[in-house]
Amino acid sequence: EAGVVQSPRYKIIEKKQPVAFWCNPISGHNTLYWYRQNLGQGPELLIRYENEEAVDDSQLPKDRFSAERLKGVDSTLKIQPAELGDSAVYLCASSLLGDTEAFFGQGTRLTVV
Amino acid sequence: AQSVTQLDSQVPVFEEAPVELRCNYSSSVSVYLFWYVQYPNQGLQLLLKYLSGSTLVESINGFEAEFNKSQTSFHLRKPSVHISDTAEYFCAVTFQKLVFGTGTRLLVSP
Numbered sequence A: 001e002a003g004v005v006q007s008p009r010y011k012i013i014e015k016k017q018p019v020a021f022w023c024n025p026i027s028g029h030n031t032l033y034w035y036r037q038n039l040g041q042g043p044e045l046l047i048r049y050e051n052e053e054a055v056d057d058s059q060l061p062k063d064r065f066s067a068e069r070l071k072g073v074d075s076t077l078k079i080q081p082a083e084l085g086d087s088a089v090y091l092c093a094s095s096l097l098g099d100t101e102a103f104f105g106q107g108t109r110l111t112v113v
Numbered sequence B: 001a002q003s004v005t006q007l008d009s010q011v012p013v014f015e016e017a018p019v020e021l022r023c024n025y026s027s028s029v030s031v032y033l034f035w036y037v038q039y040p041n042q043g044l045q046l047l048l049k050y051l052s053g054s055t056l057v058e059s060i061n062g063f064e065a066e067f068n069k070s071q072t073s074f075h076l077r078k079p080s081v082h083i084s085d086t087a088e089y090f091c092a093v094t095f096q097k098l099v100f101g102t103g104t105r106l107l108v109s110p
Helices: none
Strands: A005-007 A010-013 A019-024 A031-037 A044-050 A053-056 A065-068 A075-079 A088-095 A108-112 B003-005 B010-014 B019-021 B024-026 B032-038 B044-050 B056-058 B064-068 B073-078 B087-094 B098-100 B104-109
Touching (some): A010 A019, B024 B073, B044 B056, B044 B064, B073 B087
Antiparallel strands (some): A031 A044, A065 A075, B032 B044, B064 B073, B087 B098
């Protein structure tokens, strides 16, 4: 069974440009998470979905970040416009509804120059 | 709110030596505890977890962690490390969402 799939693996963009990340969770997993991991830090939650609904987006910088999970399966995370400080690894994870174990994708490493 | 503290940012150790990676947490409610491992250029993988029951939990590759409620700790141990254990280790707690520590880089040398 395939795990959580993220694309692209790497992305380099100039500041002020838009960027989007895509995540395909494990089949049947209702809960989807987006985390940001800065260099030398642990992952920090940006947004959590239960099916199509964003149930926790308190840490998402809504002025430039947006996310969607249409049909409760795949999800995209967008940054517009990107800033230098957005350089990080963006991790997607999924779990069964109410389950305690989250499965992570390999992440997208974003570099803003 | 929950928080996790991993005091050691890096732990160098020789192959076949024992190792302990420390983790302390803070929470006003009961939480579940996890250790995740991140190998170079890979995603996070669950190493072991404590949900309830026995306070000592083990992984399939020889790691173990003990939940100590009075000391609010969940330290990770292995009696004899291998070169392949070199990775970043993250302690995490969850109540309604996973909260991670800053990670400890384990460096195993021959």
